[in-house]
Amino acid sequence: MVDITEMLRRRTVSAATGTAAGQLTLADLRPGQRGVIVGLDDSHVAATMRRLCDLGFTLGAFVEVLRRAPLGDPTLFRVKHYEIALRRSEARRILIEPSDRAAEQHRGSAQAG
Amino acid sequence: MHDHGAHGGSATAVAETAPRMALIGSPNSGKTTLFNALTGLRAKTANYPGVTVSRSEGVCPVDGQPVVLEDVPGTYSLDPVSPDEQIVSDLLHDRLQGVARIDGLISVADATTLHRSLVLLAHVLNVERPTCLVVTFLDALAQRQGHLDTRKLSRAIGIPVVGVIATRGQGLDAVRDLIADPSAWSTPVVPPPIELGEVDAWIESVLAAADYRPPLPDSRTSRVDAVLLHPVWGTLTFLVVMFAFFQSIFTLAAPLQDWVAQFFGWLGGLVSDHISNRWVSGLIGDALIGGVGGVITFLPQILLLFVLISLLESVGYMARAAFLMDRVMARARLDGRAFVALLSSVACAIPGIMATRTLPSAKDRLATMMAAPLMTCSARLPVYVMLIGMLVRPGQRIGPFPAQGTVMFLLYLAGAISAMLIARVWKSLLDRRGTVMPFYMELPPYRMPSLRSVALAVWDAASAFLRKVTRIILLTTLVLWLLLNLPARSDSALTQAGVDAKDQAAVSAYVIDHSPAAAIGRAVEPVFRPLGFDWRINIGVLASLSARETFVSTLGMVASSENPEKPAEALEQMTVQRGPDAGRKLFDAGTIAAMLVFFIYALQCMSTIAILRRESGAWKWPAMAFGYLFALAWVLAWLARLIVNTVRG
Numbered sequence: 001m002v003d004i005t006e007m008l009r010r011r012t013v014s015a016a017t018g019t020a021a022g023q024l025t026l027a028d029l030r031p032g033q034r035g036v037i038v039g040l041d042d043s044h045v046a047a048t049m050r051r052l053c054d055l056g057f058t059l060g061a062f063v064e065v066l067r068r069a070p071l072g073d074p075t076l077f078r079v080k081h082y083e084i085a086l087r088r089s090e091a092r093r094i095l096i097e098p099s100d101r102a103a104e105q106h107r108g109s110a111q112a113g
Numbered sequence: 114m115h116d117h118g119a120h121g122g123s124a125t126a127v128a129e130t131a132p133r134m135a136l137i138g139s140p141n142s143g144k145t146t147l148f149n150a151l152t153g154l155r156a157k158t159a160n161y162p163g164v165t166v167s168r169s170e171g172v173c174p175v176d177g178q179p180v181v182l183e184d185v186p187g188t189y190s191l192d193p194v195s196p197d198e199q200i201v202s203d204l205l206h207d208r209l210q211g212v213a214r215i216d217g218l219i220s221v222a223d224a225t226t227l228h229r230s231l232v233l234l235a236h237v238l239n240v241e242r243p244t245c246l247v248v249t250f251l252d253a254l255a256q257r258q259g260h261l262d263t264r265k266l267s268r269a270i271g272i273p274v275v276g277v278i279a280t281r282g283q284g285l286d287a288v289r290d291l292i293a294d295p296s297a298w299s300t301p302v303v304p305p306p307i308e309l310g311e312v313d314a315w316i317e318s319v320l321a322a323a324d325y326r327p328p329l330p331d332s333r334t335s336r337v338d339a340v341l342l343h344p345v346w347g348t349l350t351f352l353v354v355m356f357a358f359f360q361s362i363f364t365l366a367a368p369l370q371d372w373v374a375q376f377f378g379w380l381g382g383l384v385s386d387h388i389s390n391r392w393v394s395g396l397i398g399d400a401l402i403g404g405v406g407g408v409i410t411f412l413p414q415i416l417l418l419f420v421l422i423s424l425l426e427s428v429g430y431m432a433r434a435a436f437l438m439d440r441v442m443a444r445a446r447l448d449g450r451a452f453v454a455l456l457s458s459v460a461c462a463i464p465g466i467m468a469t470r471t472l473p474s475a476k477d478r479l480a481t482m483m484a485a486p487l488m489t490c491s492a493r494l495p496v497y498v499m500l501i502g503m504l505v506r507p508g509q510r511i512g513p514f515p516a517q518g519t520v521m522f523l524l525y526l527a528g529a530i531s532a533m534l535i536a537r538v539w540k541s542l543l544d545r546r547g548t549v550m551p552f553y554m555e556l557p558p559y560r561m562p563s564l565r566s567v568a569l570a571v572w573d574a575a576s577a578f579l580r581k582v583t584r585i586i587l588l589t590t591l592v593l594w595l596l597l598n599l600p601a602r603s604d605s606a607l608t609q610a611g612v613d614a615k616d617q618a619a620v621s622a623y624v625i626d627h628s629p630a631a632a633i634g635r636a637v638e639p640v641f642r643p644l645g646f647d648w649r650i651n652i653g654v655l656a657s658l659s660a661r662e663t664f665v666s667t668l669g670m671v672a673s674s675e676n677p678e679k680p681a682e683a684l685e686q687m688t689v690q691r692g693p694d695a696g697r698k699l700f701d702a703g704t705i706a707a708m709l710v711f712f713i714y715a716l717q718c719m720s721t722i723a724i725l726r727r728e729s730g731a732w733k734w735p736a737m738a739f740g741y742l743f744a745l746a747w748v749l750a751w752l753a754r755l756i757v758n759t760v761r762g
Contacts (some may be wrong), residue, residue, distance in 0.1 A: 008190070
C-alpha cells in the first residue's frame with residue numbers, strides 16, 4: 001500500500017512568486033472586491049500553504065471578499081462556491097490580481113489552468 | 114480502565130468478523146448526520162488510544178448482519194498539518210494500534226461544495242482501498258439551482274456513488290445495500306492525480322462529465338449573515354444570544370435542579386426514617402444518596418447546555434459566534450471555536466471540557482481543557498455566597514455599587530481573565546513542539562437543525578457524564594464520609610466519653626472532632642497555616658476536593674457542632690485554637706480573601722478530573738491540571754492574605 005501522507009507531503013506549491021514589494025495579497029482586498037490567485041508565498045510553512053491549496057486557494061481560483069469580522073479579523077471569503085474565514089496572517093500569503101466583472105467571464109478557463 | 118459502554122461493548126464484540134467501514138469527509142459535509150442516521154444509538158464515543166482526538170464507532174445493521182462504521186474526524190485533506198490530523202491517514206493505512214483494520218472507505222462529500230470536496234476524494238482514492246462516494250445535501254444543491262448526475266459521476270470517477278438527503282432518510286437504503294459488500298465495488302483504473310495543478314483539472318473534467326452545475330450562493334444565508342455578522346447588529350445579536358444562553362442555563366435549569374435535589378432529599382429522609390442504626394443510615398443517606406444526588410443535581414444544567422450548544426451548532430450559528438469572537442480568543446492563542454467551551458464552563462467545567470471536541474487542533478483542545486476549570490462554575494457559587502457574606506455586610510457599598518455584588522463580579526472576572534492567561538501559557542508551551550496549525554474556518558450555510566443529531570449529542574453527553582462521573586463521585590463521597598465518621602461508635606461508648614447520645618449535634622461534634630478527617634486536617638495545618646486556615650477549614654478544603662459545594666456543608670457541620678442553634682454565629686466567632694496566632698479570629702478578612710482566591714484557582718472537583726482523563730486520553734493531563742492549579746491557588750491565596758492584612762494594618 002502506498003503511503004498517501006508521504007506522497008502528499010512531497011507536493012510543491014507551484015509557481016510561487018515570493019513576496020515582491022507592491023504585490024497585492026488577499027489581505028489587501030476590501031469586502032466586495034474579487035481577485036484571481038496568482039501565487040502563494042513559498043517562504044511560509046510549506047504544510048500550511050499546501051493546506052490552503054487543498055481548501056481551494058489554488059492558482060487561478062477566483063476569490064471574493066465577503067466581510068470582515070467586527071473586530072477586524074478574521075475575514076470571510078468565497079472560493080470554490082463555499083465560504084471560509086481566514087485570519088490576516090494566512091490571507092497575506094495568498095498573492096492576488098484584483099479582477100473586475102469582465103475577468104470573471106473567464107472563470108472556467110482560469111480555474112482549469 | 115475500559116472505555117466501552119453498553120453499546121460499545123456490542124460494537125467491539127462483532128468487530129472480529131463484521132466488515133468495518135470508515136466514514137471520511139470534511140467538517141460540515143453531513144458525515145456525522147449520515148453516521149447518526151445509519152447507526153442511531155448503537156454508537157459510542159471515545160478517544161483514539163493515547164491522543165486527544167475523539168473517535169466515534171457504531172454498528173449499522175445491514176440485512177440483519179452488523180457492519181461497523183467508524184466516524185473519522187472531519188478533515189479537508191490527507192496531508193496533515195498537525196500530529197492529530199495524522200490519525201486519519203494512519204487509520205486508513207491500518208497503522209493505529211488497538212484499532213481493527215478497515216475493509217472499505219466511505220467518502221462523504223457535500224454536493225454544494227464538490228469543487229473543493231473532491232480534493233479529499235482524490236487523496237483517499239490514492240490509498241487504493243475499496244472506496245465509495247456518498248454525496249450529501251442534494252436537496253440544497255437543487256434549491257440553489259445546481260445540478261448533479263450521480264450515475265454519470267460514478268462512471269467518471271470509476272467508483273460507486275450514492276446521493277443522499279440524510280435528514281429525510283432519502284438514499285440511506287442504497288448506502289446500506291452498498292456497504293454490505295465492499296469487495297464488489299468498482300475501482301478506478303488509475304488513481305486520480307494529487308499534484309496541485311493536476312487535481313484541479315481532474316475535478317473539472319469529472320464534474321463536467323457528471324453534468325455538474327455548481328449552486329448559486331445561498332441567498333438566505335447571505336441575507337441572515339448581513340445581519341448576524343454586521344459590526345453593530347451582529348455584535349448585539351451575539352451578546353443577546355450569549356446572555357439568553359447564560360440565563361436559560363440558570364433560570365430554566367434551576368427549578369429542575371430543585372426537583373432533583375428535593376427528590377434526593379426525600380429519598381434521604383426515607384432512609385433516616387426507616388433505618389434506625391445511625392451509622393448505616395448515615396452511610397446510605399448522606400454518603401450514597403447525598404453524594405450521588407449532589408452530582409445528579411447538575412444533570413439538568415448539563416442537558417440544557419448540550420441542547421443549546423448542539424442546536425446552535427447544527428443551525429450554523431456557532432461558526433458565526435466563533436467568527437465574531439476569534440480576535441478575542443486569539444489573545445489566548447486559541448481560535449474563536451474555543452469560546453463556546455469556555456462560556457459553557459461558567460455553568461460547569463464538565464460540558465465545557467466536552468465541548469472542546471469541536472476544536473480542530475489537539476493543542477487547542479488541551480489548552481482549553483486546562484483553562485476551563487478556572488471559569489467560575491456554578492458549584493463555586495454557594496461557596497462564594499457564604500464567604501462574601503462573612504467578608505462584607507449586606508449594606509456596604511464600593512462607590513455607587515453594593516459591595517457584595519461587586520466582589521462577586523470581581524471573582525467571576527478574575528476567573529475569566531485567569532482562564533485566558535492560563536490558556537495562553539499552555540498553548541505557548543504546547544506550540545513549542547511541532548508546527549502551529551493555520552487558522553481557517555468554514556462558515557456553512559444556515560441549515561434546519563437535525564433534531565436527531567441534537568438528541569444524540571445530548572444523550573451522549575448525559576450518558577458519559579452519568580457513567581463516568583457517578584462512579585468516581587460515589588467512591589470519593591464514600592471515602593470522605595468514612596473519614597469523617599469512622600470509627601463507628603455505639604451509644605454506650607458515646608455516653609462513656611461524656612456525650613449525650615440523644616443529642617444529634619453533640620454526637621456529630623464529637624464524631625467529627627475524633628475522626629480521621631480531623632486528624633488529617635490537623636496534620637496538613639503546616640501546609641495551610643500561611644493562608645490562615647486551621648484544621649476546621651482544612652477539613653472543608655479536603656472535603657471540597659471531591660466537589661466544591663461540599664465546603665459549605667462541611668463547614669456547616671463543623672460550626673453546628675460548636676453551636677447547633679446558630680451555626681452561622683459560631684462560624685464568625687471561631688478563633689484559632691493553637692499555633693503562633695492562637696486567639697485570632699479565624700475568619701478574618703485576610704483569611705476569607707485567601708479562601709476566595711484559593712477557590713478561584715484550585716481544581717476541587719472529582720467530576721472534572723474524571724472528564725479531563727476521558728477527554729484528554731491520559732492521566733497526565735488531569736494530574737498536571739491538579740498540580741499547577743493547586744500551586745497557583747496556594748501562592749495567590751497567600752499573596753491575597755498578605756495584601757489584605759497589610760492594607761488593613
